[in-house]
Amino acid sequence: MSYFFRVEHDLLRSEAFKTLAGSAIKVYLVIGLYSDFGTDWAYPSIRTIARQAGLSRQTVLVAIEQLTRLGLLATSKATGRSTAYKIIRQAPERPPRSKPAPTAPQPPAESLTGTGSIFLEVNPRSGPKSLEATPGSGPKSGPAPAQPLGPAGPERRPEQEPPSKQDQTASIPIPGTPFRITAEGRLLVAVDLQELLTNQGIPGHLAQGLVTQKDPEAVAKVLLNAFYLESQGKLQNGPGYIRAGIEDGYDLLPQVASRLEGRRRELEAQLRKVAARQEQARELDQHASEQAAIASVIEQLSPTELDQLVEQAIRLLPEPIVRRNPTLSNPFVRGKVYELALGH
Numbered sequence: 001m002s003y004f005f006r007v008e009h010d011l012l013r014s015e016a017f018k019t020l021a022g023s024a025i026k027v028y029l030v031i032g033l034y035s036d037f038g039t040d041w042a043y044p045s046i047r048t049i050a051r052q053a054g055l056s057r058q059t060v061l062v063a064i065e066q067l068t069r070l071g072l073l074a075t076s077k078a079t080g081r082s083t084a085y086k087i088i089r090q091a092p093e094r095p096p097r098s099k100p101a102p103t104a105p106q107p108p109a110e111s112l113t114g115t116g117s118i119f120l121e122v123n124p125r126s127g128p129k130s131l132e133a134t135p136g137s138g139p140k141s142g143p144a145p146a147q148p149l150g151p152a153g154p155e156r157r158p159e160q161e162p163p164s165k166q167d168q169t170a171s172i173p174i175p176g177t178p179f180r181i182t183a184e185g186r187l188l189v190a191v192d193l194q195e196l197l198t199n200q201g202i203p204g205h206l207a208q209g210l211v212t213q214k215d216p217e218a219v220a221k222v223l224l225n226a227f228y229l230e231s232q233g234k235l236q237n238g239p240g241y242i243r244a245g246i247e248d249g250y251d252l253l254p255q256v257a258s259r260l261e262g263r264r265r266e267l268e269a270q271l272r273k274v275a276a277r278q279e280q281a282r283e284l285d286q287h288a289s290e291q292a293a294i295a296s297v298i299e300q301l302s303p304t305e306l307d308q309l310v311e312q313a314i315r316l317l318p319e320p321i322v323r324r325n326p327t328l329s330n331p332f333v334r335g336k337v338y339e340l341a342l343g344h
Helices: 015-019 022-033 048-052 057-069 163-168 193-198 204-213 216-231 240-246 254-299 301-315 331-343
Strands: 073-076 084-087 171-173 178-182 186-190
Touching: 022 048, 022 057, 048 057, 057 073, 057 163, 084 254, 163 204, 171 254, 178 254, 186 216, 193 204, 193 216, 204 216, 216 240, 216 254, 254 331, 301 331
Parallel strands: none
Antiparallel strands: 073 084, 171 178, 178 186
8 A cells, every 4th residue: 555654574574673673663664654655765854753753863873874784774865955765675576476366355335444543643742643554444545656746757766856946846745645735735646546546446437537527636635534534433435435525526524624734834834944944054155255255355455454444444333342352353343344445
């Protein structure tokens, strides 16, 4: 299922797993939670991993080093970009079956009842939680890998957009679902909707018609409602509800809308932090440029000219700001000398 993070049995039976510390297992699972659909690359910061796993920053770094050393995790660091992580699957290649495996019978729609799983849980202190469901108990996603949004299609290696473009299209995953939400509250679909509907029990021809005729965001809203109702044990006829909801244009349930709003606000807070860091960096660059310009002009002055301009600057500046330091090491004196030199 494309919106679940899987852990192979081969890993659990491996020698590498036996040597892993508990903190490394927690970090492994958190990185898996943040993995992108289709590419398996994840971009959580060390702070995010630490908060989600309940670990210190140093413990997270040690865990990442152990996972990398054991071949369970790959990392990629590019200049100006956050570190990317990829879970390395441990399942070995197996020979194909001599005969096709029999198809398991699909449960009737009435059996799609919930098991008390957590859906779209948003907690500002601990971060998002993934959907916890008993196998075979909830809405099913298609087996095909999800296609990430964007003009480039699926990626084979970690690629991030430049900050300016990334700010315009920034989105955050909706835990337990194959969807994302933007800071403006738009839902983004990261999977093949027709196949997803088919795997919810909607007939293929009907799924194709619904996807063709309806806005993808409207379809996503109905599916989010269905996922929520299933997690609460209130979905008795999944395919029927989904079909009726898409045809009649059901809006988000209040509970789902509230949790999506919490997720959207979390993204907004992250974007504000990014914007603040960018503004701080811009101010530092501007200050450095100004200091470089001042130094360049001062270096071109002769000693006599420089002494004269320093004396003139001290006379023009308020006495309190030059009383303790009437020299060029005083930034006010230095700036005033620069202004006077440009005026000569």
